[in-house]
Amino acid sequence: MAKAEETYHRRHCRGYLGGRSRFGCLNPPTHSVHDCVVVQQREAGNSSSTVRNQLFTSIQSQLASDVPYIPLWEGKANIVYKTDINNVFLHPVVFRYFFMSRTTSNNTLVAGTTDRVKSLDPAYAYDYFSIEVINQVFDTLLVYNPTDQTLMPGLATSIPAPGNGVSSDLKTWNYTLRAGLKFSDGSLLNSTTVKNSIIRAITLNLPGSAAFLLSDVGQLGNTTSTANPKFTINIDTPDPTHISFHLHQPVAFFNLLMAFSVSAPVPTFGSNAYSTTGAQPTEQGKVIGDGPYTLTAYTAGQSLDLTANAGYYGKAIYASAGFPSVPIINKVTIKSETTATQLKNDLTAGSIDMAYRTLNPQDITSLQIQAASLGLKVQFGQSPQIRYLVFNVKTAPFNNVLLRRAIAYAVDRSLIANDVFNGQVDPLWSMIPPLLNYSIPVFQLVYGSSPNLTQAGNLLSQFGLSIYQTLDATRSIT
């Protein structure tokens, strides 16, 4: 049975396990959920939802069978803040300060986090916190609705769709830019700036960056040279407000890529033009965006100040979502703490107004209990962030699928969720979290809702191994 299963798995899963070779962004130990979203949607490229459903069902089944990963838990986003702060949205994709307002204090906000900025260059940043800050300082052609995952026009005047700016083969995407766009330093932002910025991100291809989302996943190509047309970047700018992207393959979700930070335009002309030989330094005065805030102070690893961009073009772009003018808070300071305990202490002492990423689960429970007396609000939200176990399927002992399946049978997700995280996470049964489309709890269906130690023991016995259960309910393989 095992051999038949293996043949079946190998036939169907080779590409998926092969990483970048097929999908261009699946690098098992490090790929992010965003990659997954993009990959999944690309796989469905120009197919109907029925076909996409079948495809994702197949992929998830293969993963449950081949077990290169074991999904463990899905995190709930959480944030704790003073009760006078309003419009705090735990958006599943982007976290933004510019919708927030305060009722009782001056028009400033001090937020705390345990994260640290790595780079504020959109062409380089590919970590949550750097992108979070970039989203305050830079706008993209399209932006997300304040509360959900629908897109809204940002720098562009409208969202292109097939028949309305997008060719029927999904290979040409046309965007019209708003007139009179400017960066915070007053320099002009036009279609050529957008084009140059995207070419810069792709051609710099900084290690660890998200450039592959444009070149590979987005099928824009990776060179300006015409020597090999298969890889040539082809972007037209017929006039300052129109830009056309010509893709090598159809990409149904190209709009999503144009809403991601790596696509954010940066100054490419004048004295403040961004570096074309490497990442732009993350320093005050060197980070120049077109977003609601400007970076007005930065101490590496410590804190940064965001001040309202007086020349922001898009003050009213969220008017249809109930925000006639953004940003509402004039100055946001984000302070990086060394530990989660420091984050909690600063919050309870009142030194910071908000703690976002990442408080200890026990501290969140404690803050929930004390919230009223401390004048704080604890808010939970959906998050596509997942945690999973990754096996190196190329080396022993985990190159044997039976051993991996034995572990899949033995995992106790409820114990992890309740005892480790105080119930602040949910068990995860698929690499596609339930928040996203096409998620099926395949590991639950295949391996059961609770640990099946008998089945795990049977598989392990083939290796001369057994499960040793300790008094405190933890289990070891011996």
Added chain:
Amino acid sequence: MPRRGSLVAYGVTRLVMAFPMLLILLTVVFVVLRIIPGDPIYALYGGRAKPSVVMAQRHKLGLDQPLYLQFANYIAQVFTGNFGTSLGPIFGGQNVMDVIMQRLPATVELAVGSMLVATIIGISVGILSGINRDRIVDVVGRLYGTIIFVIPIFWLGLMLQFVFAVDLKWFPVNSRFDVSIPPPATITGLYTIDSLLKGRLDAFAVAVRHLFLPCLTLGLVLSGFFTKTVRANLLRTAGADYVEAARARGIRRRAIVMRYAFKNALIPVITVLGLEFAILFAGAVLTETTFNWNGMGLLLVNSIEVQDYPLIQGTIIVYSFIIVIISLMVDFLNGLIDPRVRY
């Protein structure tokens, strides 16, 4: 040639002996960094870079060279004052020495403040214990000296934070300055001094308030050592002939203690000052982490987290230089005060 036993000869000998000490330290740092698991390039890119990029980066940084060549380059760099550029995600590309010099004032400020606290509290408790031998004050002082010295710094720091910052709100929880106020313009990098130089008394008050808890934490831990040393030496000198003679002449007890016994009891304290500074800098790493203090200790911890070899090496080397220089100064001072140590 300096005469044997002269202060100059003593100073030269100590200086020469410092070099092998530094060399051993540099070697240990180099070896330890290379035998610990992990790879700095992998840590930097998080496994997202192509193997060709990783190899190119390793080549660029000389990490693909044999260890003896890497060591030779490293030693050459250190002695030319070139510690290279940071590999980490936060300071990537910046000159290591520049980064360290930005952080050094914070640690100096913390170290000076802590030493002040340690000296005042440690010596006071030591004297009280010494002059009240076997009384309740002495028992309490001895207990204090023993317990405070073994209390983990991070625990003590957190407790002080809970009491004085979170509950009483007398002092800020952590960091060097209020985030909502611009720090004083950099002259020396020491916020207290810069505030005064710029005539900003408000900023001086803020800087002192922020210094209080970290300095108290580190100072208290260090004071245990002072307490025990001062007490032991005070008891030794209190029984000396010259003290007995002073007492026989009818000199008041307070004057005997302060003029005769205490002065002489301080000499061995100076001897252990070098060791105390080593403990101080080790403690500063923990204190800075506990209090989010933007100094060299926190820089070292952050560099270790991301395996930023040049920054780790640079920080430890600067620490080592500081401790070696202070040890030399203490030795020299000791030789000056007590000529017997020169032989």
